[in-house]
Amino acid sequence: MLATIETVQLLEKADSIGMQIIHSEVADKYRFYYNKLQENPETQRKIKSFLEMKDLYEDVQRFGRYHPDYKEIMVKTRERKREMDLDENIANFRRAENELQSLLDEVSIMIARSVSEQIKVPTGNPFFETGSSCGGNCGTGGGCGCSA
Numbered sequence: 001m002l003a004t005i006e007t008v009q010l011l012e013k014a015d016s017i018g019m020q021i022i023h024s025e026v027a028d029k030y031r032f033y034y035n036k037l038q039e040n041p042e043t044q045r046k047i048k049s050f051l052e053m054k055d056l057y058e059d060v061q062r063f064g065r066y067h068p069d070y071k072e073i074m075v076k077t078r079e080r081k082r083e084m085d086l087d088e089n090i091a092n093f094r095r096a097e098n099e100l101q102s103l104l105d106e107v108s109i110m111i112a113r114s115v116s117e118q119i120k121v122p123t124g125n126p127f128f129e130t131g132s133s134c135g136g137n138c139g140t141g142g143g144c145g146c147s148a
Contacts, residue, residue: 017107030100033093043089050080 021027037043057077060067067073084090105123112119 021103021107024103026096026099026103030093030096033089033096037089037093040089043087046080046084046087046090050077050084053077053080 053073053076056069056073060070060073064070105121108121108123112121
């Protein structure tokens with residue numbers, strides 16, 4: 001790809017948008033709650049406990065109901081997941097993470113729509129998807145009735 005003045009200008013604008021996002025309140029909030037999540041020993045204990053149970057859960061899934069500890073592991077996994085989800089630091093981090101993801105989705109949509117309405121942007125958020133029921137990114141090649 002040859003570097004033209006137009007290409008350099010586009011890259012500079014993209015860099016500028018990136019820097020604005022990095023220095024936004026939403027990104028600051030995300031970093032703040034990420035650090036709180038990482039620094040709190042009780043929160044880290046809950047995450048570690050859940051991840052250990054999740055490994056056992058994945059092992060049980062290979063055998064299904066025939067695994068000798070199926071019920072026990074299924075119940076303990078749900079308990080640890082709930083314990084982790086109710087942690088204030090984790091809840092705050094997830095909210096901040098969703099806000100940042102929404103900002104990134106909005107920016108992606110704006111850029112794509114400024115080029116063409118036909119560009120599909122996989123946001124994973126049904127709020128941004130218009131037209132067909134799946135947004136055209138279902139992977140079935142139009143089998144679901146979308147315009148893929």
